[in-house]
């Protein structure tokens with residue numbers, strides 16, 4: 001069956017689907033994305049050998065249809081990402097935010113750093129964070145030498161520090177690609193050559209993330225719509241994800257992020273996103289073309 005033989009969804013059918021997707025993952029499709037949704041649903045119907053939306057919808061809401069529902073959600077998500085995306089913000093994280101977190105933690109003699117990339121897509125964001133953290137730690141100890149000799153060869157993460165980067169997404173196929181950590185020349189465009197040399201191995205005409213860097217990132221499935229989310233984070237990156245949610249869902253998510261952060265923890269959102277008018281529980285820091293939000297403590 002060709003997709004053109006499958007009838008287009010009526011307005012009522014589109015509404016039904018919109019509600020189901022919203023309930024499942026918080027994504028909201030407005031009229032501007034109707035033709036994208038039409039196209040993706042028709043492709044799914046074709047793959048399932050179904051010729052009516054009604055039978056497809058019945059499958060989606062049935063117990064046996066759970067797998068197809070995940071597949072549909074994967075097809076409706078936008079996975080666009082890149083290494084060092086929004087460079088100014090990443091530099092601000094490395095220079096200012098990391099410095100603040102390391103100082104505060106060192107004072108408390110607490111040496112575990114936990115960062116969450118929420119909506120990590122194919123992995124470029126969490127691997128960028130891993131690179132920035134390794135370099136920030138190395139630079140920190142260049143300025144504040146440790147009172148003991150560093151073991152040789154120098155580990156990526158100087159002891160006693162422990163770094164945990166949790167990277168999550170709702171798309172299993174994106175997570176699989178992220179876990180493999182192999183990228184094409186085109187995907188590596190924004191990675192400079194020193195960084196390539198230090199953190200990647202060349203495999204054929206592709207680049208593979210070195211195992212030591214990879215071991216800092218733990219990939220996991222998490223639907224941001226649910227309540228069970230990674231806790232005790234020093235910083236959360238949720239960039240270019242909330243843009244697909246409506247205001248009510250964005251507010252709920254920001255409240256969850258507040259709960260998932262350590263005191264004075266930081267929240268990074270995408271360049272085109274903002275917490276303006278959505279919460280009073282974070283204050284905004286804007287510097288050098290970068291914006292970041294910090295958790296406010298005490299009564300708000």
Ligand SMILES: C[S@@+](CC[C@H](N)C(=O)[O-])C[C@H]1O[C@@H](n2cnc3c(N)ncnc32)[C@H](O)[C@@H]1O
Nearest residue numbers: 025077078081119121169170171223224239240
């Ligand atoms: C445009 S990508 C952003 C990737 C990366 N954060 C960046 O800024 O480059 C958005 C990602 O959010 C994921 N996503 C969308 N809805 C989600 C949800 N409810 N729970 C978890 N991930 C979700 C998508 O699967 C997609 O990989």
